[in-house]
Amino acid sequence: xxxxxxxGQIGPINILKKYIEQSxxxxxxxxTGPQGIGKKxxxxxxxxxxxxxxxxxxxxxxCISCKKIDNNQHPDVHIIEAEEACEIKIEYIRQxxxxxxxxxxxxxxxxxxxxDAHNLTAEASNALLKILEEPPKNSLIILISDKQALxxxxxxxxxxxxxFAALKRAELEIILKEDYSVEKNLAHFLAYFSEGSFxxxxxxxxxxxxxxxxxxxxSFVLSRKGGFENLSIQNREEVSGYFNxxxxxxxxxxxxKVGLPHSEIIxxxxxxxxxxxxxxxxxxxxxxxxxxxxxxxxxLGQNMNVKLVLHNFSSIIQH
Ligand SMILES: [Zn+2]
Numbered sequence: 001x002x003x004x005x006x007x008g009q010i011g012p013i014n015i016l017k018k019y020i021e022q023s024x025x026x027x028x029x030x031x032t033g034p035q036g037i038g039k040k041x042x043x044x045x046x047x048x049x050x051x052x053x054x055x056x057x058x059x060x061x062x063c064i065s066c067k068k069i070d071n072n073q074h075p076d077v078h079i080i081e082a083e084e085a086c087e088i089k090i091e092y093i094r095q096x097x098x099x100x101x102x103x104x105x106x107x108x109x110x111x112x113x114x115x116d117a118h119n120l121t122a123e124a125s126n127a128l129l130k131i132l133e134e135p136p137k138n139s140l141i142i143l144i145s146d147k148q149a150l151x152x153x154x155x156x157x158x159x160x161x162x163x164f165a166a167l168k169r170a171e172l173e174i175i176l177k178e179d180y181s182v183e184k185n186l187a188h189f190l191a192y193f194s195e196g197s198f199x200x201x202x203x204x205x206x207x208x209x210x211x212x213x214x215x216x217x218x219s220f221v222l223s224r225k226g227g228f229e230n231l232s233i234q235n236r237e238e239v240s241g242y243f244n245x246x247x248x249x250x251x252x253x254x255x256x257k258v259g260l261p262h263s264e265i266i267x268x269x270x271x272x273x274x275x276x277x278x279x280x281x282x283x284x285x286x287x288x289x290x291x292x293x294x295x296x297x298x299x300l301g302q303n304m305n306v307k308l309v310l311h312n313f314s315s316i317i318q319h
Contacts, residue, residue, distance in 0.1 A: 003045050003058045007175050007198065008167040009038050015162060016046055017057045025050065025109075028132040028141045030117070030156060033164030035146045036199020040079075040115055042164070043142045044069060047077045047111035050140065065107070076107035081115040088120045093127040100131060100139050110139040117143035118150035125152045132158035166196030176201060185269040186210055192266040193248060210269065216245045217267070221317075233306055240300045243313075247293045253277055254286045292316040 003013045012031070019025040031039040048059035048066045051074075059066050068074035078099065082088045096112055104110050114120070120128060128141075132155065135141060143159060145151055167175070173191035175198075176182040182190065182205060189210060194200035219231055220242070233239050248266040252274050255264055265271055281289075292313055299309045 001041060001045060002061050003042075003049065006038055006041060006045065007179075008171060009042055009164055012042060012162040012164055016042070020049060020057055026137065026140060027135045028143065028159040030143045030145065030148070030151075030159035030161045031164060032145055032148045032161060034166050034195075034197055036194070036197035036201075036203075037164050037166050038198060039144045039146075039164050040113065043113045043144060044079075046142070047074075047109075047113065047140070050109040050111070051077070051107045074107065075105040076109075077111045077113075079113045079115060082119045086119065088114065088117070088124055090121060090123040090127055093120075093124045093131070096141075097127065097131055100136055100141075104138070108138065110136075112139070112141045113144065114141070115144045117145045117155075118147040120151075120155075122152075125155055129154050129158060167198060169196050172196050172198060172201060176205070180205065188268050189213070189266060192264075193244075213245045213248075213267075214270070216242050217249050217270070220246060221249055233310065236300050236303075236306055239306055239310070240297050243293050243297050243300070247290065249274075250281075250286055250289050250293070253281055254283070254290070257281075257283065257286070288316060 003017065006013065016025070031043060033039060045059055048061070048069045049057065051065045051069065052059050053063035053065050054060040061067075061070070065074065069077050072079065078096070080088065080092050080096065100110060100112065114128075129152070132141065143151070143155070148156065169191045172194070173187050176187040176190055177184065180202075186205075186209070190201040190204055193209075193213075194204070216231060231242060252265045252267050256262070256274055256278055262268070262271055265274065267274060296309050296313050299312075300306065
């Protein structure tokens, strides 16, 4: 994908284009911002643009260099990432150090993209710091992270920081409808549920997420039995997802009660039921339920027994 085809990241893209235009693009960059909003895509497009045989301010996506990078087959463009949220160990950075000092095989600029850079170990961070202090000419190191606070301050200080923002929800809703032919209600739900994260919305786009979320709401909220009887509770992450859905439901009731426009409702497909539920809950009920949902998600993340978490939550909702 070229810069011109990437949605919603005009700010950072224009900065990068300016650097390319002024030929002052080199060294270390840090792309920060929420997950799933296109940081890695922009990094890859940058790698393509600086190496594109058409040599402009955007990738052509047709030349052999662009194609190789798109297929992760370019010998001078490396993406370093830890497997499944593991650490990025020093071996990766040692390899980078070796590679970066070699003459490029075919590229104009060697590019190293380190995804989820907050997973670098202390040892790896220190090794990387040495490289960032004096990066070889015609090399580019791009760190990507949605958790900047976990990165070493010394690493951050060696990088030019580019901040990426989530898309506006209404903007994402339009893109989903127009560019991905997503049905109206689904596009609305996805844009709001994913909080403007394009990647998250696309991940759920082809799943029957409307049916799934409505099943969760039906079996839990509307039955008022406070149970997940019809749902699988084997997988901790999945249960955490149930709580995220429940949060959208109670958040909607809250927002209706405070009189926000109905277009802001996440579960717009069920607004009639939401309106009916409004009188059942006081603001303090809703506050209690919403904070209990946050606590439940936190507890699940801290490995608390799933059944116990559900039991605790049930006792709140059944009041
Ligand atoms: Zn090209």
